[in-house]
Amino acid sequence: AQKITQTQPGMFVQEKEAVTLDCTYDTSDQSYGLFWYKQPSSGEMIFLIYQGSYDEQNATEGRYSLNFQKARKSANLVISASQLGDSAMYFCAMREGNSGYSTLTFGKGTMLLVSP
């Protein structure tokens, strides 16, 4: 079974609008972390935002916020006021446990296209 599910292969949004990218996860661990990364066409994976399983507040980083619903096991990324430069692949990922290193499990990604 997939540990990270991103059901939207592609999303379209107009510039300046908000968009939500879906992510659901599956784990039996009590301690885990959820991440979102952006991958532009250059290939580099860029870290956007992190949510720990014990964090009570939803994480926010500038225009990015993570809508964390623990009971539903969902961690959707919300991008407010979309910009043309937001066009990229977006990956949700999860880290389980608390080892001294971070093996992340990634979803298949969502391609976001922002139009003028």
Add this chain to the structure above:
Amino acid sequence: ETGVTQTPRHLVMGMTNKKSLKCEQHLGHNAMYWYKQSAKKPLELMFVYSLEERVENNSVPSRFSPECPNSSHLFLHLHTLQPEDSALYLCASSQGPLTGELFFGEGSRLTVL
């Protein structure tokens, strides 16, 4: 300059060649990773080195051989590859358990003919 640098950015090789991918991190991190990204598949973890010791090897074929000579450098030695090994190979580093954020390089695009 990015914190994690990968060379070469593009590599084309025949199935009988031997080549190496190089990764260098300038962030003082203590763990380094190789991920494989194939089309329409999630990123696949290949190897993890923590404090220069290999701690994970996710059933990767022996034609891929990692090397971590020190905490700043990571290599992936390639030999007798197959066309299905064509992919983007991403190197990453992280510091401790903390949040677990990985810092990625721009990747090495490998094509096997």
